[in-house]
Amino acid sequence: TGAERHPARGLDFRPVEPNTLDAVVVPEGYRQAVVIRWGDPLFPDAPAFDFDRQTAAAQARQFGYNCDFAALLPLDPTGRTNLLVTNHEYTGEPFMFRGYDEANPTRGQVEVAWAAHGLSVLRVDQDRDGRLTPRFSPRNRRITATTPFELRGPAAGSDLLKTGADPTGTRVLGTLNNCAGGVTPWGTVLSGEENFNQYFAATGDPRETRYGIKDNPTTRKWERFDERFDLAREPNEANRFGWVVELDPHDPDSTPVKHTALGRFKHECANIRIAGDGRVVAYSGDDERFEYIYKFISRKKVRRGGGRSVRRHNMTLLDEGTLYVARFTGDSPPAEIDGSGRLPSDGRFDGRGEWVPLASGTRSFVPGMTAEEVYVFTRLAGDRVGATKMDRPEDIQTHPHTGVVYCALSNNVDRGKEGKEGATEPNPRVDNKHGQVLELTERGGDALALSFSWNLMLVCGDPASPDTYFAGYDKSRVSPISSPDNVAFDRHGNLWISSDSGGALGGLNDGLYAVPVAGRERGHLTAFLTVPRGAETCGPVIGERVVTVCVQHPGEVDGASADNPASHWPDGGDSQPRPSVVAVWREGRRIGE
Numbered sequence: 001t002g003a004e005r006h007p008a009r010g011l012d013f014r015p016v017e018p019n020t021l022d023a024v025v026v027p028e029g030y031r032q033a034v035v036i037r038w039g040d041p042l043f044p045d046a047p048a049f050d051f052d053r054q055t056a057a058a059q060a061r062q063f064g065y066n067c068d069f070a071a072l073l074p075l076d077p078t079g080r081t082n083l084l085v086t087n088h089e090y091t092g093e094p095f096m097f098r099g100y101d102e103a104n105p106t107r108g109q110v111e112v113a114w115a116a117h118g119l120s121v122l123r124v125d126q127d128r129d130g131r132l133t134p135r136f137s138p139r140n141r142r143i144t145a146t147t148p149f150e151l152r153g154p155a156a157g158s159d160l161l162k163t164g165a166d167p168t169g170t171r172v173l174g175t176l177n178n179c180a181g182g183v184t185p186w187g188t189v190l191s192g193e194e195n196f197n198q199y200f201a202a203t204g205d206p207r208e209t210r211y212g213i214k215d216n217p218t219t220r221k222w223e224r225f226d227e228r229f230d231l232a233r234e235p236n237e238a239n240r241f242g243w244v245v246e247l248d249p250h251d252p253d254s255t256p257v258k259h260t261a262l263g264r265f266k267h268e269c270a271n272i273r274i275a276g277d278g279r280v281v282a283y284s285g286d287d288e289r290f291e292y293i294y295k296f297i298s299r300k301k302v303r304r305g306g307g308r309s310v311r312r313h314n315m316t317l318l319d320e321g322t323l324y325v326a327r328f329t330g331d332s333p334p335a336e337i338d339g340s341g342r343l344p345s346d347g348r349f350d351g352r353g354e355w356v357p358l359a360s361g362t363r364s365f366v367p368g369m370t371a372e373e374v375y376v377f378t379r380l381a382g383d384r385v386g387a388t389k390m391d392r393p394e395d396i397q398t399h400p401h402t403g404v405v406y407c408a409l410s411n412n413v414d415r416g417k418e419g420k421e422g423a424t425e426p427n428p429r430v431d432n433k434h435g436q437v438l439e440l441t442e443r444g445g446d447a448l449a450l451s452f453s454w455n456l457m458l459v460c461g462d463p464a465s466p467d468t469y470f471a472g473y474d475k476s477r478v479s480p481i482s483s484p485d486n487v488a489f490d491r492h493g494n495l496w497i498s499s500d501s502g503g504a505l506g507g508l509n510d511g512l513y514a515v516p517v518a519g520r521e522r523g524h525l526t527a528f529l530t531v532p533r534g535a536e537t538c539g540p541v542i543g544e545r546v547v548t549v550c551v552q553h554p555g556e557v558d559g560a561s562a563d564n565p566a567s568h569w570p571d572g573g574d575s576q577p578r579p580s581v582v583a584v585w586r587e588g589r590r591i592g593e
């Protein structure tokens with residue numbers, strides 16, 4: 001594919017060849033630079049980063065670790081000034097500290113890790129070519145594992161959310177494991193608390209186990225330094241994580257919110273679509289093997305226009321509404337879905353589905369569960385109504401022109417294993433290492449519809465392999481891709497996909513890919529960039545003049561650590577790897593044109 005130019009509008013770049021380089025690789029003619037790295041100062045008083053002398057106080061004023069989601073919010077009509085809002089999903093202590101002793105972390109190391117989680121807000125200025133420069137600004141902000149949040153919505157104040165430190169059940173310290181997210185039409189940022197299970201020492205309560213809270217002690221051992229992480233002492237603290245968070249980055253003094261109406265699970269993301277009557281719909285995936293896809297429909301309607309009071313109203317839209325979970329059915333005979341990934345005789349993995357209501361305010365639709373229980377133990381509610389077990393639902397985005405919903409299903413190597421569910425039409429491969437991308441069309445194109453049709457647009461992997469599918473496109477002309485994670489659209493309506501394969505495609509680096517979803521070029525997927533060794537590509541933002549991606553966990557490969565780094569990106573030499581945001585642009589030309 002190396003020499004061929006892409007005929008689709010906005011995708012005219014020479015695809016990047018698959019590689020294992022310790023570098024960000026971009027198409028010929030494009031430029032790239034790191035915008036901000038782990039440890040870079042966000043405030044004039046922040047100390048310069050010093051890998052060997054880290055402190056929590058410094059980290060709380062610097063860019064956090066393992067950036068995942070990113071949003072680029074223009075502050076002016078030209079997009080010259082912007083806010084870059086970034087999630088810091090998790091910390092990798094063995095990569096952050098030389099000689100790290102996993103059995104005995106120090107209080108200092110644990111407090112650095114708390115300060116390295118959360119979110120960052122950073123002003124970035126864009127020049128005429130698209131290049132981004134970070135700035136100190138009064139809006140710059142760090143949110144960490146100890147920043148106060150307000151719990152809102154139908155489960156706020158529930159006994160299930162009360163703790164010794166918070167008898168109201170409405171105030172939580174911090175956000176953890178913020179993975180993907182979304183930008184709302186009203187200019188705020190949503191962020192999904194994903195694998196929060198790993199931070200809490202388990203008691204063995206089956207409701208904890210259902211969420212993957214199993215370890216005691218935990219790997220990080222935070223429970224030694226703050227008893228709220230020990231569920232034997234503070235049984236409800238874990239119930240206060242696993243929510244969709246909303247942050248108003250325009251107001252640096254605002255208290256961020258956790259929205260209980262969207263349910264509690266390993267939220268990958270939440271993305272909003274405005275329905276015809278002004279109500280809003282939020283889609284969210286629960287990223288774990290055999291978990292579900294959810295949809296929320298608000299009771300209230302969006303108000304248009306900018307300004308603080310409009311934004312304040314719109315920030316209540318996710319407080320009241322109805323939460324649904326998806327049930328998929330296939331239209332091909334089950335015998336034709338043999339787990340190999342071969343297409344059934346109708347030539348498509350496709351079918352219909354319905355949104356099954358779980359709860360609305362104080363009303364539960366799930367037999368044997370109160371509404372509060374549905375919101376706090378949403379996975380159990382999905383189990384009871386027979387929701388469809390999917391292959392790791394990751395990012396979900398609505399196409400800006402057609403309203404079709406795109407969901408990345410990352411992979412599921414447990415499908416078909418003994419005691420586990422086998423292949424189903426939306427999840428058609430056993431031992432699914434490479435994932436698929438699902439298109440979901442709401443009935444009549446109406447975001448409020450309670451039924452839909454669906455089909456798999458991509459079944460990922462090595463295109464030379466018979467178990468892959470690229471919307472029927474000539475597979476000799478597409479790039480290999482494994483484990484789709486984040487999805488985004490450019491202004492032409494092309495779908496961009498970032499990958500997190502952990503080397504599943506023969507050890508090749510992950511990347512950012514683009515593919516038309518309509519017309520003759522539908523399915524013609526090509527690689528726009530690849531990221532360094534051990535990194536995943538995430539948080540893509542596709543602008544007219546700049547593409548940004550987060551390069552998360554460079555050098556995170558088996559056996560590597562700060563004492564034995566597997567990557568020296570981005571600083572080179574014998575430096576330690578640093579998770580960073582990268583911008584890609586062209587001088588004097590638009591992206592892909």
Ligand code: FEO
Binds near residue numbers: 180268394485
């Ligand atoms: Fe944090 Fe689902 O990726």
Ligand code: CA
Binds near residue numbers: 332347
């Ligand atoms: Ca079919």
Ligand code: CA
Binds near residue numbers: 179180394485486
């Ligand atoms: Ca992700």
